[in-house]
Amino acid sequence: MSSAKRKSSGASSAKTKRHLGTPTPHTQAQTHPAGHSYVRSHIVNLFEPILGSADADLVKCTPTFVDVAAYEKARVEASENVTSGAVFATSAAANPVQLIDTIHFGKWRIGTWYAAPYPEEYCQQQTLYLCEFCLKYMKSAFMTKRHKLKCPLTSPPGNEIYRDGVVSIFEVDGKNNKIYCQNLCLLAKMFLDHKTLYYDVEPFLFYVMTERDEEGFHFVGYFSKEKRSSSNFNLSCILTLPIHQRKGYGQLLIDFSYLLSKKEEKPGSPEKPLSDLGLLSYRSYWRIAVLQELRKMNNETVSIEDIASKTFMTHADIVATLKNLDMLVKDSRDDYVICYNANLVDEVLSKYKSKKYPTIKPNLLRWIRYEAPKKTTS
Ligand SMILES: CC(=O)SCCNC(=O)CCNC(=O)[C@H](O)C(C)(C)COP(=O)(O)OP(=O)(O)OC[C@H]1O[C@@H](n2cnc3c(N)ncnc32)[C@H](O)[C@@H]1OP(=O)(O)O
Numbered sequence: 001m002s003s004a005k006r007k008s009s010g011a012s013s014a015k016t017k018r019h020l021g022t023p024t025p026h027t028q029a030q031t032h033p034a035g036h037s038y039v040r041s042h043i044v045n046l047f048e049p050i051l052g053s054a055d056a057d058l059v060k061c062t063p064t065f066v067d068v069a070a071y072e073k074a075r076v077e078a079s080e081n082v083t084s085g086a087v088f089a090t091s092a093a094a095n096p097v098q099l100i101d102t103i104h105f106g107k108w109r110i111g112t113w114y115a116a117p118y119p120e121e122y123c124q125q126q127t128l129y130l131c132e133f134c135l136k137y138m139k140s141a142f143m144t145k146r147h148k149l150k151c152p153l154t155s156p157p158g159n160e161i162y163r164d165g166v167v168s169i170f171e172v173d174g175k176n177n178k179i180y181c182q183n184l185c186l187l188a189k190m191f192l193d194h195k196t197l198y199y200d201v202e203p204f205l206f207y208v209m210t211e212r213d214e215e216g217f218h219f220v221g222y223f224s225k226e227k228r229s230s231s232n233f234n235l236s237c238i239l240t241l242p243i244h245q246r247k248g249y250g251q252l253l254i255d256f257s258y259l260l261s262k263k264e265e266k267p268g269s270p271e272k273p274l275s276d277l278g279l280l281s282y283r284s285y286w287r288i289a290v291l292q293e294l295r296k297m298n299n300e301t302v303s304i305e306d307i308a309s310k311t312f313m314t315h316a317d318i319v320a321t322l323k324n325l326d327m328l329v330k331d332s333r334d335d336y337v338i339c340y341n342a343n344l345v346d347e348v349l350s351k352y353k354s355k356k357y358p359t360i361k362p363n364l365l366r367w368i369r370y371e372a373p374k375k376t377t378s
Pocket residue numbers: 191192235236237238239240241244245246247248249250251252270271272273274275276277278279280281282284355
């Protein structure tokens with residue numbers, strides 16, 4: 001390394017220091033732990049009063065002359081490649097490979113299903129650490145531990161609008177809690193193949209379901225909903241964390257989305273396409289909802305409109321459900337009629353009841369309908 005290079009290296013340190021408003025620096029040659037000589041500036045003094053000398057010592061971070069030479073060599077080679085027209089952007093670099101196969105979430109380790117567009121440096125981690133309350137993502141257990149000491153949240157950052165025993169549901173506005181909702185979408189993407197919403201969260205409300213204990217409100221699942229849906233979707237995206245699946249929480253969230261539709265007096269349906277698991281869950285929910293209404297009507301003549309007015313399901317979803325149950329048949333006049341065996345309906349309903357899944361109790365909802373703020377005219 002030429003002395004000219006050494007000088008310029010020292011000068012750049014000096015620039016940094018002056019920018020930080022510190023006295024004129026002194027540079028001195030030192031020996032790197034690896035045995036290479038390097039230029040040490042007194043920038044370390046800036047941090048000493050705060051961190052203590054051991055932590056403030058930047059020796060290990062300071063590039064050695066060997067590092068600088070390696071960088072310069074790589075830079076020259078790179079610029080030669082550019083001028084000779086070599087193609088750099090391999091598909092892997094342009095579209096980094098997702099390595100995250102596990103997330104640490106509270107006390108859980110959860111295997112991921114799909115890639116999520118976390119920033120590239122996080123995608124290169126095999127394990128990602130998430131704060132279970134604010135959903136911040138981190139690279140190490142150490143960072144998570146430190147974060148836990150200062151994280152102000154012990155529940156989702158919204159209004160608790162429903163509580164039944166240990167189960168609560170919070171309404172979180174994508175506009176007021178943008179980072180939380182973006183982190184929530186990234187988390188959901190790891191379990192959902194076709195999800196595309198990550199960053200534009202402002203037009204959505206997020207309904208987050210939690211289980212409460214002495215530590216706080218632990219995330220179980222959520223669904224998102226457009227504040228104004230032109231297609232009358234009452235749910236955009238739903239997730240139950242894999243550690244809580246098959247316990248009836250998906251049905252609970254779906255039921256809650258229909259309870260909101262009832263309050264809004266607007267029938268609704270989930271946004272399409274549904275994932276395979278989404279379809280299974282919705283078919284299961286719709287089947288039980290329709291059968292329950294048929295049972296309540298107790299052999300009276302019943303129309304699709306009657307079922308719709310009680311369930312707030314769309315006519316299309318009711319017809320599809322009845323077809324799946326083989327309950328829609330043509331009569332002698334070639335008209336469709338609903339035809340069912342009451343004993344079979346009872347059997348299905350009592351089997352469902354025996355699972356003892358949690359159910360939504362409408363009287364526990366404390367909620368006022370979202371109203372978009374009025375535009376002020378100047
Ligand atoms: C509009 C959309 O967002 S579509 C996208 C849907 N979301 C996803 O695919 C994300 C990943 N999946 C999930 O988060 C969950 O599987 C959900 C939200 C779809 C369902 O959540 P869960 O809490 O497991 O639902 P829940 O316990 O209420 O199960 C309801 C029923 O759905 C069906 N079901 C749910 N998961 C499965 C499964 N893996 N295999 C077979 N049937 C299933 C069953 O009929 C089940 O009832 P059962 O357990 O009594 O047999």
